[in-house]
Amino acid sequence: MKLSDYRGKVVALVVGAIAAAAGRKCEAAGNSKTAWRQSFAIIGMYCDDHPEDATSLAKQSGMTWPSFKDARDGPIATAWNVKAWPSISVLDAKG
Numbered sequence: 001m002k003l004s005d006y007r008g009k010v011v012a013l014v015v016g017a018i019a020a021a022a023g024r025k026c027e028a029a030g031n032s033k034t035a036w037r038q039s040f041a042i043i044g045m046y047c048d049d050h051p052e053d054a055t056s057l058a059k060q061s062g063m064t065w066p067s068f069k070d071a072r073d074g075p076i077a078t079a080w081n082v083k084a085w086p087s088i089s090v091l092d093a094k095g
Helices: 019-029 034-039 051-061 073-079
Strands: 008-017 040-046 068-069 087-091
Touching: 034 073
Parallel strands: 008 040, 040 068
Antiparallel strands: 008 087
16 A cells, blocks of 8 residues: 555545544545545554454444554654554645
8 A cells, every 4th residue: 555546635544443433434424425535535554552453443333444554663653753542644635
């Protein structure tokens, strides 16, 4: 998965399982608006030591957006300077 694949869309990078659940509400609100869904994307990043919790939450919440695993001190969390969990970073359509 590359962020550059989402160029042209506003992207919410949701870090942490609790924030990912909030992202689900955003996605559900956009289901009836096709243009909105074409210009916005949610990407999840789970940074905890228990990936089974993320899998369980995803199933319970019906999450459909792409998600991946990193560690709290992993390369992606470090590059994005993530200091608090959960957090959400919003990128404009130009990245």
